Amino acid sequence: MKAMIINQFGDSNVFTLADIAKPDIKAGHVLVQVAATSVNAVDTMIRQMGPDLPLSPAAPAVLGMDFAGTVEAVGEGVSHFAVGDEVYGCAGGLTHLPGSLAEYILADAKLIALKPKNLSMHEAAALPLVAITAYEGLDRAQIKPGQNVLVHGGSGGVGHIALQLARYFGANVFSTGGGDKQMALIEALGASSINYKTETVADYVQKHTQGAGFDVIFDSVGGTNLLNSFEAAALNGQIATTVSLLELDLSGAHFKGLSLHVVFMLIPMLHDHKREAHGNILAKLADIIEAGHLRPVLDEQTFSLEEVGKAHDRFASGQGLGKVVIDV
Amino acid sequence: MKAMIINQFGDSNVFTLADIAKPDIKAGHVLVQVAATSVNAVDTMIRQMGPDLPLSPAAPAVLGMDFAGTVEAVGEGVSHFAVGDEVYGCAGGLTHLPGSLAEYILADAKLIALKPKNLSMHEAAALPLVAITAYEGLDRAQIKPGQNVLVHGGSGGVGHIALQLARYFGANVFSTGGGDKQMALIEALGASSINYKTETVADYVQKHTQGAGFDVIFDSVGGTNLLNSFEAAALNGQIATTVSLLELDLSGAHFKGLSLHVVFMLIPMLHDHKREAHGNILAKLADIIEAGHLRPVLDEQTFSLEEVGKAHDRFASGQGLGKVVIDV
Numbered sequence: 293m294k295a296m297i298i299n300q301f302g303d304s305n306v307f308t309l310a311d312i313a314k315p316d317i318k319a320g321h322v323l324v325q326v327a328a329t330s331v332n333a334v335d336t337m338i339r340q341m342g343p344d345l346p347l348s349p350a351a352p353a354v355l356g357m358d359f360a361g362t363v364e365a366v367g368e369g370v371s372h373f374a375v376g377d378e379v380y381g382c383a384g385g386l387t388h389l390p391g392s393l394a395e396y397i398l399a400d401a402k403l404i405a406l407k408p409k410n411l412s413m414h415e416a417a418a419l420p421l422v423a424i425t426a427y428e429g430l431d432r433a434q435i436k437p438g439q440n441v442l443v444h445g446g447s448g449g450v451g452h453i454a455l456q457l458a459r460y461f462g463a464n465v466f467s468t469g470g471g472d473k474q475m476a477l478i479e480a481l482g483a484s485s486i487n488y489k490t491e492t493v494a495d496y497v498q499k500h501t502q503g504a505g506f507d508v509i510f511d512s513v514g515g516t517n518l519l520n521s522f523e524a525a526a527l528n529g530q531i532a533t534t535v536s537l538l539e540l541d542l543s544g545a546h547f548k549g550l551s552l553h554v555v556f557m558l559i560p561m562l563h564d565h566k567r568e569a570h571g572n573i574l575a576k577l578a579d580i581i582e583a584g585h586l587r588p589v590l591d592e593q594t595f596s597l598e599e600v601g602k603a604h605d606r607f608a609s610g611q612g613l614g615k616v617v618i619d620v
Numbered sequence: 621m622k623a624m625i626i627n628q629f630g631d632s633n634v635f636t637l638a639d640i641a642k643p644d645i646k647a648g649h650v651l652v653q654v655a656a657t658s659v660n661a662v663d664t665m666i667r668q669m670g671p672d673l674p675l676s677p678a679a680p681a682v683l684g685m686d687f688a689g690t691v692e693a694v695g696e697g698v699s700h701f702a703v704g705d706e707v708y709g710c711a712g713g714l715t716h717l718p719g720s721l722a723e724y725i726l727a728d729a730k731l732i733a734l735k736p737k738n739l740s741m742h743e744a745a746a747l748p749l750v751a752i753t754a755y756e757g758l759d760r761a762q763i764k765p766g767q768n769v770l771v772h773g774g775s776g777g778v779g780h781i782a783l784q785l786a787r788y789f790g791a792n793v794f795s796t797g798g799g800d801k802q803m804a805l806i807e808a809l810g811a812s813s814i815n816y817k818t819e820t821v822a823d824y825v826q827k828h829t830q831g832a833g834f835d836v837i838f839d840s841v842g843g844t845n846l847l848n849s850f851e852a853a854a855l856n857g858q859i860a861t862t863v864s865l866l867e868l869d870l871s872g873a874h875f876k877g878l879s880l881h882v883v884f885m886l887i888p889m890l891h892d893h894k895r896e897a898h899g900n901i902l903a904k905l906a907d908i909i910e911a912g913h914l915r916p917v918l919d920e921q922t923f924s925l926e927e928v929g930k931a932h933d934r935f936a937s938g939q940g941l942g943k944v945v946i947d948v
Contacts, residue, residue: 527893536870546864549884556877565855
C-alpha cells in the first residue's frame with residue numbers, strides 16, 4: 293500500500309512516499325481504509341524530536357494518529373463493527389503502533405467508533421485526538437450545568453471542541469484568544485471571548501464572575517499559563533490541562549484548594565490501558581455531533597497524502613484557524 | 621471567661637491566661653462551652669508566623685481551631701442544635717474568628733455536628749480538622765472499593781484518619797512511615813506499612829501493585845514528597861495533598877495523566893464558602909465512628925488549657941504519636 297513514511301526525524305521534508313506491506317488483520321482489531329487524517333501538535337513533535345520524546349516510534353515509521361475511513365476487514369472477537377462501516381478514531385502513529393499516513397491502518401477496535409453520520413470523512417478525521425482530550429478534561433473536572441467555565445486557547449484544536457462541549461454540558465462559557473480572528477471564532481462557537489493581550493486576569497475574573505473565579509478551567513495552553521489559571525479559578529476550582537512538562541509554583545493552587553487534572557490522551561494507546569474508554573467517548577461524541585451540538589472547525593487549506601510535509605508546515609505556521617486535514 | 625490569648629506571635633511562651641468577654645450569641649451560630657481542643661500544625665504555624673501567614677488573626681487573639689463541647693445557647697435560625705447538645709467542630713482560631721483556647725467559642729452552626737456518642741469530649745476534640753481534611757481528600761480523589769490506596773505519613777494527624785477512612789471505603793491500604801513506632805501504628809490501624817527510609821518507591825510499587833502504581837494517594841507529607849507520589853501513582857491516578865506551597869516539577873504528572881487535588885480545609889472558615897459541607901462531613905464521620913470504623917489516636921500526654929504552650933512544644937517535638945489534646 294501507499295504510505296508517507298519517515299526514515300529519520302527532523303523538519304517537514306523527512307516524509308517520503310513509499311510502497312509498504314498492507315497490515316494483516318488481527319484479533320480484536322479492524323483494518324480501516326483511511327479516507328482522511330489530521331495534524332496534531334504531537335504528530336509534529338514526534339516528527340521533529342524523534343527519540344528525544346518517549347512516545348516516538350523507531351524509524352522507518354508511519355506517523356499520523358487521527359483517521360476516518362471504512363472498515364475493510366474485521367478481526368476475531370470484534371462484534372460491533374462490520375465490513376463497510378464508516379469509522380473514526382485515534383489509533384496509531386506512536387511507539388509500536390503504525391499510523392494513518394497510509395492507505396490502511398490496523399486499529400484496535402476498542403479505540404474507535406462509528407463516524408458521526410452528518411460529517412464527511414474529511415470533517416470526522418479532524419476530531420478524534422482533540423475531541424477525546426476535550427471530553428476527558430471536562431469529564432474529569434466534573435463540569436456541571438450553570439457553572440462558569442473558562443477555556444484558555446478556545447480557537448485552538450482542543451480548545452474549540454472544549455468550548456462547544458462545555459456549552460453542551462450547560463455551562464456559561466468564556467474563552468481567551470489573542471486576535472480578532474480567534475475572538476470571532478470563539479464568539480461564533482457560542483462563548484464570550486476574552487482578549488488575553490488586553491485584559492488582565494483580575495479584570496476578566498471581576499467582569500465575568502464578580503471576582504469569584506471560574507468553577508472549571510480548561511487550559512489548553514498550559515505550561516506557565518497555568519499560573520493564570522490558578523489566578524482565574526474559584527475556590528476549590530477544577531483545572532484541566534494538556535501541558536504540564538515544567539516546574540511550576542503551586543502556591544496559587546494551595547490557598548484556593550484547587551484540583552489540577554493533567555490530560556495525556558495517548559495513555560490508552562501507549563500502555564494498552566482502558567482503551568475502551570476512547571471508543572466509548574467517540575461514540576458519545578458522535579451522538580452529540582449528530583444532535584448538532586458540536587462541529588469541527590477546519591483550516592481553509594487542505595492537503596493530499598503526498599503533501600503531509602506542507603500540512604505540517606501549515607500547522608506550525610499558526611496562520612490558519614481550525615484543524616489541518618489531509619485527504620488520503 | 622477564661623482564655624489563653626496571645627498578645628504577640630512567636631515561640632510557645634506567648635500564651636497568657638486572660639479574662640475576656642464571653643462571646644454574645646448571634647444568628648446562625650451556637651455558643652459552645654469548650655470541653656477540649658487539640659493541636660494542629662496550622663495552629664503552631666499561626667502562633668509562630670503571625671502576619672507572615674495570610675490566615676493569621678491580629679493580636680491579641682484566641683487561637684485553637686478544633687473543639688468538642690456542649691451547646692449553651694442557640695442563635696436565631698438554628699434549628700438542628702439545642703441547648704445541652706454535645707457537639708464537635710473546627711470553627712475558629714484564624715483571621716476574624718476567635719478560637720477554642722477559651723471556656724466558650726461562638727461557632728457557625730453550619731461548621732459543626734453532634735459529637736460521636738461513643739467518643740469522650742477529649743477524643744472528639746482530636747478529630748475535626750484532620751478528619752475533615754482526610755475525608756475531603758479521599759472524596760475528591762473519588763476513592764472506590766478495591767482500589768490500591770497509598771497514604772504518605774499514615775501515623776500523622778491527617779494520615780492516620782485517611783488510612784482508616786480508606787479502609788472503610790473498601791480500599792486496599794498501604795502507608796509509609798519512618799520508624800518502628802510509626803509502622804506499628806499503621807499496621808494496628810489495618811494498613812500495610814512501608815518504611816520509606818529503607819524501601820525505594822520503585823520497590824514498593826512493584827511489591828504491592830506489581831508495578832502498576834497506586835490508584836489513589838493521600839500525600840499528607842506533601843511538598844517535595846509529591847515527586848514520590850507522582851512516581852508511585854498509577855496511570856490516571858488521583859493524588860490528594862495538604863501541602864503544595866512550593867515550585868515543583870510536574871513532568872511526572874504529565875506522562876501519567878495524573879490528577880492533583882490540593883486540600884486546604886480552612887476555606888469554608890476563611891471565606892464563608894460552603895460551610896455546610898463541613899457540618900455534613902462531621903455528621904457522616906460521626907456515623908462512621910459510631911459504627912466502629914474510625915478512631916482517633918491520642919498522644920500519651922495530655923494538657924490543661926494553661927499548658928497550651930507545652931502542648932505546642934509536645935506537638936513540635938515529634939516525640940509523640942497521635943493527636944495532642946488540651947482539656948479546657
